[in-house]
Amino acid sequence: MNVIEKKEVTPGERIFQVVNITFFVIFTLICFYPFYYLLINSISANNLSAAGAINLIPRNIHIENYIQVLQLSGIPLAALVSVGRTVIGTLLTVIASAFLGFMFTQQKMWKRKFWYRFVIVTMYFNAGLIPMFITMKNLHLTNTFWVYVLPAIVQPFNIILVKTFIESLPKSLEEAAELDGAGTLTTFWKVILPSCTPILATVAIFTAVGQWNSFQDTLIYITDQRLYSLQYLLYQYINQASSLAAMVKNSTGGALNMGAIATQQTPTSIRMTVSVIVVLPIMFIYPMFQKYFVKGIMLGAVKG
Template sequence: MKEKVVFKEKKKPLSASDKVFNVFNYLLFGLLTLICLYPFYYLIINTISANDLSANGLITLIPKGIHFENYKQVLQLSGLSTAALISVARTVLGTGLTVLASAFLGFMFTQEKMWGRSFWYRVIVITMYFNAGLIPMFITMKTLHLNNTFWVYILPAIVQPYNIILVKTYVESIPKALQEAAEIDGAGTFKIFYKIILPACTPILATVAIFAAVAQWNSFQDTLIYITDQKLYSLQYLLYTYINQASSLATMVKNSTGGALNMAAIATQQTPTSIRMTVSVIVVLPILFIYPLFQRFFVKGIMIGSVKG
């Protein structure tokens, strides 16, 4: 038997200008990365450092007087567990329904046999540019009896025109031969969508999931407008009120600790600064954990879904 001879292409040695360019690139992107990460790092080190030093702006790079009392005390605030449950539920359910609706509508708008396809597509797209406004929206929600219900968080956010456009453009990049072969085998529209389109659309659906999850998790204005029942407050709205009341909360915590305070107690005593920063970290951390899970799909999905015409 003859042995296969594999010729490996020799890499060209980098020129001096290429090396300088690479070093410059590494330094530039390393600096940009640090600029992006530093605000999160600054928040975290200030929440675990001595509160008196943090309040005076003395914590910039290295934490001092490390403690975790801020998190213990903030997590004990009333109504926090219920609000966290509401936020998690609306994020999970809202994201799932938004992704499903975006996938199905994006797929259907690529089907020439859909009745009034162009008309309905334009109706959805036009809502990106025009809306009735806050008061008509409030009246609509009240007429539909969605005020003070959990569904006011979910139903208005299911159909998102931008996400539908992304999915539609992505579906158009999938070879039509796949769908035609399935139709020849007797597959109907729903089977084609479930068996062929959904698995092929993983990157763009992951992108839509990120958009929907971030929007649901960070939203607090819908609570402000539609909800008066405290049992339905979202975590973000509750923490928003805590941030606005940081001074009074710090005083309340201080009074609850008693009269005389030693130096150790002063270091862990809540201040408006410590409450604001601790609340900010609690809000941001869940989203920071979501991004790495979908990152490998994100770039591919957003590029194909938005650039291809």
């Protein structure tokens, strides 16, 4: 019977482990605290939050801030636009990145190296804001929902990640599919695509976060208020926080008891609540894709 001897931990290794764990615990708390600070200030008494009295523990907890902010004009429609652009944009970008990444690994693709370099060079050169606006206008994409989706479908960085990941897969997979009579599209859909789950999850995270957080394209291309994204609308509300707080105050009347004062909107409460509404949904996506994200980004970076 073989007995496996347990390796003795030296004092130096023990000290390193303690220091390492302590460092990362502190680092995690530093990263987590800003989100925690936003949350506790959005659910605490608004007069205390405005005075800067809420730092670690929420006080006089209430959810009136969220009820009142979500009742602001245009919020439901803007949320629908943001969800739509995030879901559709992410889906199309992932499919395009997967297909182009796959095609750029095919030796039989016509002028493969030229087209690959043609796509990659766009990472380093940009025509600028005015030519981009003129292009979108000439394509009749301004003031349409598709201006959020179509310009973001082809992303060179995502294509590089997928291409590198596919090159790390065994060539025997494609060879076996070709021997069975599969064409290029069949090989892509039935062999390559199911094998690319980790890297596609990584691309999906990058794209979803970018689509959800984007508001500058609304500022540039959209004047129709029905097409405002949630982020742009909330960005406007943050800039108008003082006037919104005054409007809510006037609508409640002059006499206020202590309970009303605690839930009365202030510029600080509006900014905190809006920030939480913007950040919270995308934070729920990361845990769902975390296991794929780490694997995909590491495997996609093995080969250059």
